[in-house]
Amino acid sequence: MSNNQEKNIKKNFNIVTAALLRSLTKKNHHFEFEKIADHNFNNLTLSKSLKLPSPDKMTKIRNVDFLRGRADSLAMNICHHDDILHTKLKPQSPQEAKIFSAAEKARVDSIGITEFPGLKRNLIAAIRKFLLKNSLLTKKRKEITLDIVLYLMVLKNLVEINFPEKIIALINKWEGKLSLSEKDEILSLKEHILDQEIFSQIIKKLISSLKLSKDYANKFSEIKTKAINQDREDPGSKKQTLDSSAGKTMSLKEKTEAMGLPGEDNSKKDLGNKIKEFGYLNLKERNTNQSGIAHLDKINNYKVYTKKFDEIVSADQLTSQNDLIELRKKLDNQIAELKKIITRLANKLQRRLLAKQERSWEYGLEFGYLDTQKFAQFIANPSNSNIYKKEKESDFKDTVVSLLIDNSGSMRGRPITIAAICADILSRTLERCGVKVEILGFTTKNWKGGKCREKWVADDKPESPGRLNDLRHIIYKSADVPWRRISNNLGAMLQEGLLKENVDGEAIIWACKRLLLRSENRRILMVISDGAPVDDSTLASNSTNILENHLKETISWIESNSPIELLAIGIGHDVTNYYEKAVTINDVEKLAKTMTEELIELFDS
């Protein structure tokens, strides 16, 4: 397998497999992927954990069919295995319970194979890998335990499966020792494959009968010793008990669809063609003949010590794809309750916006499209010239909204989580109504001035250096990129160590510049912040209100000289001093309602 192919697999396997599992099980679980440590049959039988092995940690990838097989087995488990019933019916002794579980696993896997032919290949690969890793196939093989044998025998009987020769040899050896009635029992399993209860009863009978048969009797004690050893070797497996009376474990998180949200998508047909991501570089290259942009940089002699260390990143560059998914999941879990409320508000917003987008025709005009219905009038009398129609300009203008979210340390915890989810849901709603949305964040790269300050110190600390820290501006969603491509990015807001200090003035200038370069008629910038601009390093080396003054003047310049509509929401901090259009809320829980109301108001006027 080439390097590229391996890289491709490592990058995409988890995502693609998780999606597949959701489709197979029809449940919106979040599946976790981790190192392939276990080749323990205990872990393979009916594990309740949603953890699966990942190719990420494999040093060399030769074949990943077995990984698929593990995933498929888990899916079939979720779909067809009733754990409560299983616990009710299983035999008392742990050895017998193990064999019982193995047979049930065979049943569940067989249902899968019957329905999905591709599963056969994957499951065989998984079985084979398992047997290999446990030295059960090679010449110097260990003695195989009864649960594994029964699993293979039952599987072979339920579905037509082309096992590799060695496995067939193994099965045949043990099948030969069965009595006639035992063989019949196994054959009868096939017609009860869909009925867990009857199937289980037959298996229990079979187990008792095997216990009595001398060829199998000692196998039972073997399982016992092996089980003890395995438990000692692998304490992890202890967590996965088959006892469901403890209730659903934490790893089995049932993620129900929150009001139909996961399926939503901005699938406007005109965006269906390739969409180029308008990164900052592209914007720079565009002809910026707007004098406004040039002026923004020169407000009030505001200085920046050096911009060399500043960075503008896209959220997916902040961390790995897998981490993003984890964080996104964390985000969704934390505000599950709030999501319902926010969705309702969002639907309200959508209805209001759609109601505004009236489109109608104006008739009886002198120019425009030919109104075919009036054509008869024209023939009757050619001097009738008002036979044209035009589409009335709807009041609803082409709009783009930019949400600029304060990513400073004070937002840590609930505020940033709520801000992230509000941004998520509201922007999806706006996109459905034809309004483009950008989601941006701002903070700094370091706490105490970072490289900027180091340079200042190295330069002998000149007086009044201006802003003295390395900025970090984050693009969570660019206006032209559809939602489905960046839905995980918002998780990055929850990243440990991301939220640091905030230099608001420059952040607003950055967001404005992005908006000014766009062609929409209406451009709205909504700033969400919870405090005044604070950067210790800057404030310590300049006058104490340098940042605040810059912010005030930036805002007033934008409000009076640019086409951008500026609006702010302050969380626990009075922003009405700075901005003309502002709302302060004391409780971050009210953020969703406030954002919706402000947006409705913006579009109502």
Place this chain on the structure above:
Amino acid sequence: MNKKDNISTSSPDITVSAKQLFGIDSGFKCPAFSKKNEYVPKIDDAYKFDQDTTIAILNGFAFNKRVMIQGYHGTGKSTHIEQVAARLNWPCVRVNLDSQINRMDLIGRDTIVLENGKQTTSFQEGVLPWALQRPTALVFDEYDAGRPDVMFVIQRILESEGKLTLLDQNKFIEPHPSFRLFSTTNTIGLGDTSGLYHGTQQINQGQMDRWNIITCLNYLPPEKEVEIVLAKVPKFLRIKNKKIVKLMVTLANLTRNGFSAGDISTVMSPRTVIMWAENAVSLGNIQAAFRLTFLNRCDETERSIIAEYYQRCFDEELKESILPKKS
């Protein structure tokens, strides 16, 4: 449409049993016409009827109720109404409410006609007055795409005994006792929240209120869907067996689950499965037909997920899969 036609005078003259005619499990008896005319749709013998939807439509025919059918695209909503009408010999006319339909199309307008060699203007009725005076079933397709200003024109006739006033003509039109009204829509009039149905409007709630029966026609149980595919594409059995159709429907259902879970953005409608079968017959190859029918419609980033679905159902590795083909 201006000719005096003999259907204006006819009325349903027989009663038929729903069980016999549609193959559904119901004792419903519905009035029907004994003779066809040019407006009765052609019968598709292979059509499979859905129990609930058919009962709803029959209620509409029998008791003059206004019936709206809502469902995902490609599920056969308009066809259902047509086929019921076809078997009842009930004249049926479909109107698509697209953005260029306006009041004049619906009510009527002045046109120039030649009479006795002279040009004269005469009022030509639009589809509403025309249908209203005849025993016709009028079906509005894409009801939620209709513009709000146009929808109000329909408001009056939504009431079961609603008379229509033609202001241009100073005429009041009473509906024919056998006039029926149906509609089909993708959304339920509250706007589209799935992102699939671009261009749909919200429907005025006052208007929604006037629809007596609202029924949903979504995806059928897999066995039914398999039957329908085989009924529509009988030639398929020449190239492959029924099990393959089952797998195709299974794959379609995986895409529908994937869509609900938010993992992919395109779904396979029942119509897509039928197209896939037809393409497979002409190409002779299931995989190639799949690519041409559905895979090429999907977002590039999602094709590997769909390739995983394909592997599970057909045990074949598509080239879009993340795992390379084995040599």
